[in-house]
Amino acid sequence: MARHVNIPVFIPNLGCPYKCVFCDQREISGSKFSLSDVRETISKALSTVEPDAEREIAFFGGSFTGIGDRLMTSLLDIAQEFISGGEIGSIRLSTRPDMIDAHILGILSRYSVRTIELGIQSVDDRVLSASNRGHAAAVSYEACRMVREYGFDLVGQMMIGLPESTPASERETAEMICRSGAVGARIYPAVVLRGTEMERMSGAGEYSPVTVEDAVSRSADLIEIFDRHGVAVLRVGLCASDGLSEGDAVGGAYHPAFGEMARGEVFRRRIEERLEALGAYGASRADIFVPKGAVSAAIGQRRANAEALRSKFNINTLKIIENPQLIGYNINVSLSAQEK
Numbered sequence: 613m614a615r616h617v618n619i620p621v622f623i624p625n626l627g628c629p630y631k632c633v634f635c636d637q638r639e640i641s642g643s644k645f646s647l648s649d650v651r652e653t654i655s656k657a658l659s660t661v662e663p664d665a666e667r668e669i670a671f672f673g674g675s676f677t678g679i680g681d682r683l684m685t686s687l688l689d690i691a692q693e694f695i696s697g698g699e700i701g702s703i704r705l706s707t708r709p710d711m712i713d714a715h716i717l718g719i720l721s722r723y724s725v726r727t728i729e730l731g732i733q734s735v736d737d738r739v740l741s742a743s744n745r746g747h748a749a750a751v752s753y754e755a756c757r758m759v760r761e762y763g764f765d766l767v768g769q770m771m772i773g774l775p776e777s778t779p780a781s782e783r784e785t786a787e788m789i790c791r792s793g794a795v796g797a798r799i800y801p802a803v804v805l806r807g808t809e810m811e812r813m814s815g816a817g818e819y820s821p822v823t824v825e826d827a828v829s830r831s832a833d834l835i836e837i838f839d840r841h842g843v844a845v846l847r848v849g850l851c852a853s854d855g856l857s858e859g860d861a862v863g864g865a866y867h868p869a870f871g872e873m874a875r876g877e878v879f880r881r882r883i884e885e886r887l888e889a890l891g892a893y894g895a896s897r898a899d900i901f902v903p904k905g906a907v908s909a910a911i912g913q914r915r916a917n918a919e920a921l922r923s924k925f926n927i928n929t930l931k932i933i934e935n936p937q938l939i940g941y942n943i944n945v946s947l948s949a950q951e952k
């Protein structure tokens with residue numbers, strides 16, 4: 613299967629009228645944006661992509677459908693040029709649920725837009741209100757329904773650890789994304805950025821930021837929900853391309869390896885479950901097989917998972933080994949009573 617590559621085009625948050633408590637709105641002030649730069653950005657990115665990759669232009673970074681029809685269609689026209697030239701297969705964009713309606717979806721339908729990512733964040737109205745998100749959960753339900761009705765692929769983006777958020781409301785948000793027929797999801801733990809309302813709230817004792825450890829466990833719960841429903845988790849945690857450097861984070865769940873830690877927690881749980889079921893206590897050796905590319909996540913940061921499991925089950929030697937035949941979060945365990 614051809615590798616999927618997103619060609620990201622970051623849209624500044626032009627004139628965003630909202631004031632979400634977690635947003636530092638850096639890109640709103642002083643952002644320069646020119647259409648000719650967009651063409652160049654795409655061409656440059658294309659030159660680094662292998663020829664047989666499945667390529668998609670991804671308008672990320674702002675609320676794409678809230679930038680005004682004129683700019684939106686100009687950007688879509690540029691993307692469509694690359695599609696007509698055979699260099700790009702389709703278009704993906706991210707936006708707010710309250711910036712989806714029949715008029716917008718009608719415009720998007722005229723272009724090769726395949727995927728719409730919605731920043732749902734939470735389906736708990738208390739969380740949306742405390743985060744000053746500017747709309748209620750009902751708007752997200754309707755936006756998801758319409759995106760699917762118009763035949764687009766839906767990706768739900770959600771946050772954990774927002775003000776008033778609980779593990780239960782986060783699980784409900786993930787379930788809602790699955791029920792909406794989404795093909796993918798992104799999980800972003802709340803990070804307190806310098807200069808945000810959330811920083812003030814946290815300083816005033818009105819908000820307790822989620823710790824990295826707690827956020828890892830809550831994200832693992834969500835990954836398990838998405839995995840059960842066959843919804844691909846496209847991202848867990850922020851990364852450098854989200855414009856976040858370590859210095860900007862003053863609290864909350866920021867860790868450069870956050871995604872790997874959350875995936876590692878899912879593997880740790882599954883391995884623990886299997887070892888329990890097999891009655892692995894006191895085994896001389898356990899060989900744990902995990903899918904390709906998952907060894908480092910499964911072993912954990914500084915071997916934390918491997919050591920915790922080895923010590924809990926009193927196993928002499930515990931090895932985590934790649935098995936390319938396994939996929940997703942599937943694992944296999946082989947136990948030896950006596951080490952050879």
Ligand code: SF4
Nearest residue numbers: 625628630631632635
């Ligand atoms: S996160 Fe909220 S405030 Fe920030 S750009 Fe998006 S909609 Fe605007």
